[in-house]
Every structure is written in structure tokens, then in C-alpha cells.
Amino acid sequence: MMIITEESSNKVFGGWQKVFSHESKELGCKMKFGVYIPPQAETENVPVVYWLSGLTCTEQNFITKGNSQGPAAKHGFLVVAPDTSPRGCNIEGEEDDWDFGTGAGFYVDATEDKWKTHYRMYSYITKELPAVIAANFKVDHERAAIMGHSMGGHGALICALKNPGMYKSVSAFSPICNPINCPWGVKAFTGYLGEANKDAWREYDACELAKKYNGPPLEIFVDQGKADSFLEKGQLLPDNLVGACAEGGVPVVMRMQEGYDHSYYFMATYMADHFDQHAKFLKA
């Protein structure tokens, strides 16, 4: 199951931005993911950083627009950027909405009958993909970090909080901090987890998980644009994360950035800061 196929390869900042495909066992379909291989990986096992993208994205958005390869080369991080959902599984309705189904896996393991066979992005990100990476690249998974944007910021936060010690560092841009209390999250969790099973919802909510976090020290680093239209629409709820982290004793740096929106322009601006943040923990 660890066989991967190279789809593209481009030299950038002295390393290689590649895209691979593989047959995912968790998701029951062919998946693509980006891998930036820094120059340092030619001679040593390097730390690995997972990037989780937001709604509607494929593996391409981050690798073309994220301004990530320069900072990754500087620190010598291998950066893995998976797709955001299963694709082409022929589930009725999977293509109907931009914020549910294809492009919107929400990093949960679905329990509803219609979705539970394929929509297992949580297990894909935390189990299958790390095994695939470990089998194929010169990485040191003892030094792993995770980060993401919007839906992927939510994904990064829950992966880190649910697996104490697995990721040494976590950061996010404009994360959906409290999905059980915002329209995007309620729609997704209702669809994938069922309306009734609120216990399952809470197990995928960063605020709920932060309140009860019990593990090695974990610092959460977040950039949030103050001109982000989804902030005013109540989809992101960063204040709730700050409050939950206080309750759970989890340190959080929440940087509210004047004038910035929800786009990759915002992320490109501060991407280097996030890699510097991860370096504090991955190169300690």
C-alpha cells in the first residue's frame, strides 16, 4: 500500500516540489499529495511538516501560491500537502456543494452510512499518510509539525490536540476554531457524523479538545486576518479558541492581522513566520 507514483517534479529553492499519487486504503480511492523535498534531505533525515488546505482546494493551491518552499528550504523541512477529500467515489451528491463532499472532507472519519466508507480524512492524515511518507522519504517523524488554513487550520488543530506528542508544533491561518458552533462546521458534522451524535462532534472540535488537553507542552500559533469576510460571518471564532486554550492551559499565540483577508496573499505574507515557529520545536 506504500507505492507512490510521481506525477510532477519541479526544482524550487534548491529542492524539489513534487506531486505524487497513490491508492489510499483509508479513503478507497486514488489520492494526490504534494511533497517539497528540501536540499538537506539529500544527506540526512529531515523534519516533516504537514499542511492541510481549506475548502475547495486540491494539493495544488498551497504548493503554487503558499510561498512555502523558500522557508522550507531555509529550515530543511520536508513539507507534505495532501488533497482535501476523497475524489471520484461516486457518492450521490458528493459534487453538489463547495463546502461539503468533494474538496471538503473536514478531516473527520465519517460515521454516517453514505460517507463512512470513503470520507476518512482524519485517519488518512494521522495514520496512512505518515506511513506512506516514512516509507518513501528521508524523514524523521519524531520531529513533525502540522499546519493548515481555514478548514485545514481546524484539521491541524484537532490532529495535534487529539494526538499528544505526535506533532511537536502546530500552527494555522484563519482556522475554523469551533466547528460545532459555526455554519460550515454544523453542516459538515451533521452530514458526516449525524445530527444526533454530539459526542462525536466534540471529538473533532478544537475548542472542546483544547479545554481537556492533557499531554506534552503544545504551543498553538495562529494568524487571523482582521478583514477576513468569514471572520465577520462567524465561521472562524478565534476568540473561542483563545478562551478554550486558557481553560485547558494550552498556550496560544493569536495574531490578529490588520487589513488581511482569507486569501493566499495573506498566507504568503506570514508563511515564513510559521516555518520559523515550527523550527523552534523541530530543530530544538
Next chain:
Amino acid sequence: MMIITEESSNKVFGGWQKVFSHESKELGCKMKFGVYIPPQAETENVPVVYWLSGLTCTEQNFITKGNSQGPAAKHGFLVVAPDTSPRGCNIEGEEDDWDFGTGAGFYVDATEDKWKTHYRMYSYITKELPAVIAANFKVDHERAAIMGHSMGGHGALICALKNPGMYKSVSAFSPICNPINCPWGVKAFTGYLGEANKDAWREYDACELAKKYNGPPLEIFVDQGKADSFLEKGQLLPDNLVGACAEGGVPVVMRMQEGYDHSYYFMATYMADHFDQHAKFLKA
């Protein structure tokens, strides 16, 4: 004719990446162009850098994937990124080829009947667009530079060589250095300028122009990937530019970069170097 309409605006690296549209008189159609406004433009007239894109591009490719805003903010350059051809002019066949017509204006003023009304990219870039920019932004056109990629590298070179003193600095990634001697150039010049009029061809060929350059000192700075598939196909001909520059006494820095291809990954890697190069002349 100087009225522009803002199509989008995103804060990035402390400044603003905007896209505008306007009715171009030279081209007889609506055109879009990107403008990066650096933070420095809030308080002073800043130098202006023109970016010319390659085949098939719109104004979007460079502004989303070029890694330009960070370097532009560092130096305080306003960066203008126009589209690569007229659009929607209803010329028979304009959409047939990816390397001729739409997305492939080649930065010439066409003389063939079918194209001469709209395909006037040379005059658009060197006359109309600078006037539009001067009328709408806080720039100092005494400090202007021009750069581009592939077809746009050709465009940047000919604009600088044909207008001594107008651009203080010129650079290119993977430029089509000698269009009269490569398949892309021969096809475009045959179509836009006519097969017989070889004198006109030479007036849009960087090598021919470099040989007879007579003006203030102009240094040409070029990055060319050695793994660029169009290099081996004989579309780019950098050696011919080096030879022509020697003949004309024009200094050229031709950096052949091991392993890099023709993509934006290559450009993102070295974009900061090009802005540093322009800064030597624009901030002197």
C-alpha cells in the same frame, strides 16, 4: 482614457495587490492588469517595475505564483503586470492556437490587416500603460524597470533596447532571446508582421537590437534554467543573446541555473534576486 476600475484588492506583505480593468485605446478592448502597491507608496512616489508574462498567461499567473510581493515591498517598488494580449476582439482564429493570438500578443505592433487594429501590445506596454499608471498611482517614471518571462522576457528586452533611457534596468527569466530564429517567434512574426517584412522582424528581435544598441548604459540580467525543455527545443537561444550583446557592447549577466525548468517555481526561487538587481539602478 485614463479611467480604471478596481476588480480585486488583497493586502499582501504590507501593501496591496490589486487588479484593475480599463478600456484600452491602443488595443480596442477591455484589458486587465495587476498592480502591487507597496507600503512606501502611501507617502512617496515610488519606482515602477513592469512585468511581462509569457504565453497563455493572464495578469493572474505572476501575481499569484511569482513570489514578487515580498521583494517589491522590501524595495518599495510598484509592480505592474499586464495581460499578454487583447481579449475577445472577435478576430477569426484568435483562439485557435496557444502560441498565437489570444494569450500570445508577443509585444509587437501588428502590421498584417487581420491583426493590426487590436494587436498593438508594444505600444500598449511602452506608451498607453505607463500613461495610465502615471495618472493613477504615486510613481516616479524616471525610475522604471522592466522584466518578464519567456515571451515576456523577449518583450522586456525589446522594450528596453528600443527605448534607451526609458527603463533604467531590464531582466528576464528564460526569455525568447532571438525570435526571428526560433519556431515560436517565426510563427508569431509571420502572423503579425507578414512573412516578407524581415526589416520589421529585426526591429522586434532582442539580438538584432542589442547589436546596434546606442544609448545610456543598460545592463541585462537573465536567469535561464538548464533543465528547461524549451531551451533544448531551440526556442530560447540564450547563447545568441550573449553573442549579440558582446557585439553591441551591452553588458549581460546570463545565469544558467542547474536543474531548473521553465515554470513559476524557477521564477519564485530567483525573483528576489531580480528585484535586488533592479534596486541597484532604481535606488541609485
